[in-house]
Amino acid sequence: MRAKRIGVVGAGYVGLTTAACFAHLGHRVICADADAAKIEALKAGEIGLHEPGLGELVARNRERLEFVTDNASALSDVDFAFVCVPTPTGPDGAADLSAVEQVLSEVPAGTRVVLKSTVPVGTAAKHPGVVSNPEFLREGHAVEDFLRPQRIVIGAQDERQAHEVAELYAPTKAPAVLTDNTSAELVKYASNCFLALKLSYVNTLAELCEHLDADIDGVTEGMRLDDRIGASCLQPGPGWGGSCLPKDTLALLATAKAAGVDFATLEAAVSANRHQPQRVVDRIREELGTLHGAKIGLLGLTFKAGTNDLRDSPALVVARLLAQEGAELTAYDPCVGEDRPNISTRSTAEEAAAGTDMLVVLTEWPEFAELDWPELAGRMAGPRIFDTRNVLPEEKVREAGFHLIRTGR
Incomplete structure (x- = not known):
């Protein structure tokens, strides 16, 4: 050509x-x-x-x-x-x-x-x-x-x-x-909104697992082997965000409303997603007793790993809710160096952990799975960690003396 x-x-x-x-x-x-x-x-x-x-x-x-x-x-x-x-x-x-x-x-x-x-x-x-x-x-x-x-x-x-x-x-x-043009435009929204539906589904399923004493990892392993379901977007977390899914779900809902179509399933997915950051905060409060004056270290601030994008990041929503209840926040993210509102960023995970009562993993950066867990535990006031993304090596973390909380457990 x-x-x-x-x-x-x-x-x-x-x-x-x-x-x-x-x-x-x-x-x-x-x-x-x-x-x-x-x-x-x-x-x-x-x-x-x-x-x-x-x-x-x-x-x-x-x-x-x-x-x-x-x-x-x-x-x-x-x-x-x-x-x-x-x-x-x-x-x-x-x-x-x-x-x-x-x-x-x-x-x-x-x-x-x-x-x-x-x-x-x-x-x-x-x-x-x-x-x-x-x-x-x-x-x-x-x-x-x-x-x-x-x-x-x-x-x-x-x-x-x-x-x-x-x-x-x-x-x-x-x-x-x-x-045609109209169908091509709809393909983009239909694809992204389907992913949002799937993510909201697995996050709500993880919450159900916590109430039923089930394991979300075992549940999703059994689901993803079904070709009709597939393996993507079955990892639970603190909610979905970024530059696309929040914007595109709202846009498609607006389009459906203008066309007189009741898109209840998509409305439910958006509503479920708005609930996820508060659910994370509730579990942290349950572990610590109170958030007022609690020192909490956040691992990850971007909306997902592999980017420096903070737009509509659920990590920042969790941080805002924690700060509103009086928590003192430090954070480490491989791609975020500047302080954020109510968050003091640190250059390493070890610095973010120093003196904290709990660490909270909010972004699934692969390097978090390779951290020096005994070193981190020794720097903390209380060796607790909440892995909202279920990406940490459970056995190594527990052997280092951490009390580990996981999503969907």
Whole structure:
């Protein structure tokens, strides 16, 4: 395939990954973002995102990759213009499309526009000629997911346009789903909201296990071997968060409401998720007797491992609730160095544990399973640990003298 000239508007997780990966596939890419400081950093080779492989990909393909601050450069004289700007949740729960609409208003006539931002179902239909190409990139695995995707979804009013966009992804050898714009938009929401349903289900199941004296690990092991269920999203935790699931569930609920559809199952999943951080706090209070004046060390602040993203992190919700009841908080996260409201961050897990009454694992960073448990126990006022993610080596932790509490036990 002949190399194309591709414009990308937006240099966040999706936009920067899209730009770097298309450059890696041999295309010439110009990536625009209104944040001048971000663009200057990218020109200097500074990524700012904790995304494995992305920095190396940008550095390796600099001769085919240009960064600018003006959208006109990314929208003019290109074969394809990819829109990768944020669509945050608005006051009514629906997606805020102001950034998308602004970019679309700047597109010169005749430019082939590919909408990769997650937008409400029906958005592309209002803009004739726009191709829908939703992204399915997991933070912490974005490069892998772009270059080795499970599927490519493309929606268009014109089948020829859909095939032209699909051809850009041909080197990945991924199956392409070619459909209409509206269905392509719905695929993204349907996928993310199904994952939210599954996560809320397993978290509520873990709570039930605690009441019935069952073991959630044994229960999910028996579930994941069923091909109809699968192994993903069966790990319990303090709730789901991040930049996608909270936003997308609310957006789909708003879409359903506007269409007159009662999406009770999704409403229940959102409600169950809001309950999870408080449930963690309740168990901590039960162990310590009171939270007022309690010294608690938090292991993990990001919404999941493999990223430095704190958006809608359930760990921060737990921290806020603990602080409201008078707890004194220290924390260690491999990707968070600055203090947060009511949280004093430390540079190591050992420093975060010093003098605390309890440690609470809130993010499933793999390195937490390799900590020096006798060292940690010796630094604490009371060797208790609550593993909300069930990622710690149970036998080693107990041998070090810890009282270990686990989710779903």
